[in-house]
Amino acid sequence: MSMTTMRGADAVVRVLQEEGVDTVFGIPGGQMIPIYDALYDTPIRNVLVRHEQGAAHMADGFARASGRVGVCMATSGPGALNLVTGLCNAMMDSIPMVAITGQVTRPAIGRDSFQEADTTGVTIPVTKHNYLVKDEAELADTLREAFYLAATGRPGPVLVDIPGDVARAQVPFNERCIECLDAYEEPLRPVPEDIERAAEMINAAERPLLYIGGGVISANASDLLTELSDKCNLAVVHTLMGKGGFPESRELSMGMPGMHGMAYASHALHECDLMVVIGARFDDRVTGDLSRFSPGTKVIHIDIDAAEIGKVREAHVPIICDARVALEALLPLCRERGRTAWEEHLLQEKQRLPLTYTWDNTGMPPQFVVQKLYEVTQGEAIVTTEVGQNQMWAAQYYKIDRPRHFLSSSGLGTMGFGFPAAIGAQFARPEALVVDIAGDGSIQMNIQEMATAMDFGLPVKICILNNGYLGMVRQWQDLFFDKRYSGVELSARPDWVKLAEAYGAVGFSTDDPEQVVPIMERALEVTDRPVIMDFRVSREENVFPFIPAGQGVENMMLEPPRQ
Amino acid sequence: MAPHRGPASRGPVRNEVNRLKHTISALVKNRPRVLTRIAGLFARRGFNIDSLTVSTTENPNSSRMTIVVDADDATLAQICKQLSKLHDVQRVIDHTGEALVEREICLVKLRPPRERRSEVLQLVDVFRGDVVDIGGDVLTVQVVGGPTKVDAFVSTMQEFGIVEMVRTGKVVLTRGTQAT
Ligand SMILES: Cc1ncc(C[n+]2csc(CCOP(=O)(O)OP(=O)(O)O)c2C)c(N)n1
Ligand SMILES: [Mg+2]
Numbered sequence: 001m002s003m004t005t006m007r008g009a010d011a012v013v014r015v016l017q018e019e020g021v022d023t024v025f026g027i028p029g030g031q032m033i034p035i036y037d038a039l040y041d042t043p044i045r046n047v048l049v050r051h052e053q054g055a056a057h058m059a060d061g062f063a064r065a066s067g068r069v070g071v072c073m074a075t076s077g078p079g080a081l082n083l084v085t086g087l088c089n090a091m092m093d094s095i096p097m098v099a100i101t102g103q104v105t106r107p108a109i110g111r112d113s114f115q116e117a118d119t120t121g122v123t124i125p126v127t128k129h130n131y132l133v134k135d136e137a138e139l140a141d142t143l144r145e146a147f148y149l150a151a152t153g154r155p156g157p158v159l160v161d162i163p164g165d166v167a168r169a170q171v172p173f174n175e176r177c178i179e180c181l182d183a184y185e186e187p188l189r190p191v192p193e194d195i196e197r198a199a200e201m202i203n204a205a206e207r208p209l210l211y212i213g214g215g216v217i218s219a220n221a222s223d224l225l226t227e228l229s230d231k232c233n234l235a236v237v238h239t240l241m242g243k244g245g246f247p248e249s250r251e252l253s254m255g256m257p258g259m260h261g262m263a264y265a266s267h268a269l270h271e272c273d274l275m276v277v278i279g280a281r282f283d284d285r286v287t288g289d290l291s292r293f294s295p296g297t298k299v300i301h302i303d304i305d306a307a308e309i310g311k312v313r314e315a316h317v318p319i320i321c322d323a324r325v326a327l328e329a330l331l332p333l334c335r336e337r338g339r340t341a342w343e344e345h346l347l348q349e350k351q352r353l354p355l356t357y358t359w360d361n362t363g364m365p366p367q368f369v370v371q372k373l374y375e376v377t378q379g380e381a382i383v384t385t386e387v388g389q390n391q392m393w394a395a396q397y398y399k400i401d402r403p404r405h406f407l408s409s410s411g412l413g414t415m416g417f418g419f420p421a422a423i424g425a426q427f428a429r430p431e432a433l434v435v436d437i438a439g440d441g442s443i444q445m446n447i448q449e450m451a452t453a454m455d456f457g458l459p460v461k462i463c464i465l466n467n468g469y470l471g472m473v474r475q476w477q478d479l480f481f482d483k484r485y486s487g488v489e490l491s492a493r494p495d496w497v498k499l500a501e502a503y504g505a506v507g508f509s510t511d512d513p514e515q516v517v518p519i520m521e522r523a524l525e526v527t528d529r530p531v532i533m534d535f536r537v538s539r540e541e542n543v544f545p546f547i548p549a550g551q552g553v554e555n556m557m558l559e560p561p562r563q
Numbered sequence: 564m565a566p567h568r569g570p571a572s573r574g575p576v577r578n579e580v581n582r583l584k585h586t587i588s589a590l591v592k593n594r595p596r597v598l599t600r601i602a603g604l605f606a607r608r609g610f611n612i613d614s615l616t617v618s619t620t621e622n623p624n625s626s627r628m629t630i631v632v633d634a635d636d637a638t639l640a641q642i643c644k645q646l647s648k649l650h651d652v653q654r655v656i657d658h659t660g661e662a663l664v665e666r667e668i669c670l671v672k673l674r675p676p677r678e679r680r681s682e683v684l685q686l687v688d689v690f691r692g693d694v695v696d697i698g699g700d701v702l703t704v705q706v707v708g709g710p711t712k713v714d715a716f717v718s719t720m721q722e723f724g725i726v727e728m729v730r731t732g733k734v735v736l737t738r739g740t741q742a743t
Contacts, residue, residue, distance in 0.1 A: 120596065121596070124599060124600055125603055128650075149650065183650060306564060307641065307648055310637060310640060310641075
């Protein structure tokens with residue numbers, strides 16, 4: 001076995017190359033200078049961001065759009081701490097990411113040294129695993145293991161904290177051997193009897209329904225899922241994370257259930273007699289009050305994480321493995337099945353309870369803007385979202401037909417995610433049209449990344465649904481707090497055209513519905529820099545349907561309550 | 564994910580409430596922060612720890628944690644599965660229903676009235692305890708045993724006025740050839 005030695009920093013970069021990393025996002029600082037020095041000589045694209053949170057979300061967006069591990073970097077102390085929200089965001093949505101952080105030198109650790117922070121301590125709860133490399137001999141394999149852990153099993157973020165003196169030391173560099181890693185495990189296989197029982201239940205069900213989440217997308221199982229739906233005429237509901245896992249323009253796509261989901265989706269979930277849950281985790285935004293959530297329904301739960309089985313809802317048949325592996329096993333055992341009265345009923349429900357909004361004299365409905373965006377981009381864009389009403393309208397009105405085309409901070413609900421995620425996605429898919437559907441509040445949380453997008457000439461489009469409010473919070477205050485609008489008005493409303501231009505980018509602004517499509521068309525013509533489209537929309541529009549937190553389908557509001 | 568054994572690892576989880584004290588053994592890698600990771604997991608997910616002991620094992624690279632939790636069946640299953648997910652955890656065993664050797668040490672400081680001292684000493688003898696220190700009017704007594712015995716000892720001593728008390732928390736090994 002050949003063993004060479006090299007500078008720690010060079011070992012880091014060698015491992016990145018072995019792992020196929022072609023882009024890293026970050027900001028250097030004292031303890032990271034050696035690693036940045038090593039990057040200098042490589043073809044790895046070194047994306048200098050303007051805030052480390054941006055780097056984390058870019059790595060996340062890169063991973064979501066490509067299926068590869070996203071990599072971000074930060075220096076010790078403040079730099080590393082700025083990654084925390086982004087790590088938690090990736091953790092909640094099971095996104096494979098590796099964060100490399102600088103740490104003060106080993107002798108300086110524990111002495112409150114300049115820019116020392118207990119990065120591994122702080123990030124334990126927001127990472128799948130983390131490491132502080134204390135022994136330079138372990139540097140290369142630790143980093144390899146980080147990539148391995150990030151991408152296998154239930155994916156997630158892994159952080160490797162590297163003291164400055166380890167990066168500068170001469171370290172041994174052994175050959176890459178994944179099976180030799182301490183963390184290595186054989187992939188999980190399903191229990192054949194469970195697959196058989198699941199198939200029997202599907203074959204026997206009167207009112208079956210597929211309920212899919214992000215696990216279908218991370219397992220690259222959308223094609224098999226679609227095949228299963230085709231073969232057995234199974235209708236599909238998806239979570240926010242599962243959007244794109246099954247083509248939404250298909251008839252049997254029943255949309256997204258839950259708090260702001262389509263009414264027909266929530267009803268379908270409520271009325272089915274068998275739920276086949278694939279890579280979803282019964283989030284409270286989907287289930288509402290658990291005791292009233294689809295009572296009596298049988299559950300087949302497919303998840304790669306055993307801890308998800310029974311965490312929230314009892315499973316009659318648990319299948320613990322990758323969604324793709326499970327579907328491969330399940331497909332041949334499921335009998336062809338024609339459309340039944342159940343599917344006909346669902347399709348009627350879809351007709352009966354469509355999403356609606358109204359025009360009044362308060363201005364342009366934000367839903368209209370998203371609808372036009374869908375039409376102008378022909379549903380082909382990679383859509384990222386911010387958080388709030390904009391996110392829900394994006395989920396409702398922009399139908400997605402392919403996996404990895406809808407990137408949204410689902411579990412954590414991180415305002416400021418959408419724009420850097422769009423940048424990450426654009427790096428992963430340079431030829432793709434990438435649009436961030438944004439709120440005027442959220443976009444200001446990472447707007448500094450305009451400069452990063454300019455540096456690389458990225459034609460990311462930002463579509464702001466500008467309501468001058470932290471709209472989603474205002475909506476709750478409107479409906480449940482007597483319209484006492486406390487701390488939600490974004491009074492100073494920046495001139496978004498000037499702001500875009502200040503960065504050298506392109507800006508448009510309008511409140512005229514007639515201008516929406518022309519502006520979008522002009523925005524699509526820009527191919528060498530970001531574009532901000534500021535759509536001034538009706539200020540107090542609310543998102544419906546709405547099942548208030550902790551309630552059941554029967555409490556669903558389909559439209560604004562009458563005054 | 565580390566393997567785990569015991570009722571909590573089997574079959575679909577029943578969400579029936581069956582709140583009891585359960586003993587779990589976790590074999591963990593001797594890595595920095597492993598205790599923080601486990602304690603943090605319990606805190607974050609709202610699991611209650613009754614007692615927790617950490618000790619060296621036959622293997623210098625591993626430690627064994629004996630954790631007593633107060634949980635219903637569903638929570639117990641979650642605890643075992645969430646523990647198994649930690650990368651530094653090698654094996655988790657839910658000992659519910661297993662035959663175990665269980666021991667803990669309890670030290671009790673007593674200040675019995677002079678005229679009742681011999682009564683105390685007799686009772687200590689019944690529990691096969693030892694007087695390990697005498698200072699002034701204070702006796703320190705040690706008792707070793709399973710939790711029931713130690714509980715019984717403590718409640719017996721209560722009437723003599725316990726000045727201070729400490730218990731190690733329980734350690735267990737499964738009986739016979741079954742691995743812990
Ligand atoms: C970082 C962060 N802070 C606070 C919140 C709470 N929050 C959820 S939605 C929302 C309003 C978002 O406003 P905006 O981006 O303008 O979107 P809108 O709802 O108006 O479309 C807020 C403050 C959050 N999700 N994330
Ligand atoms: Mg807003």
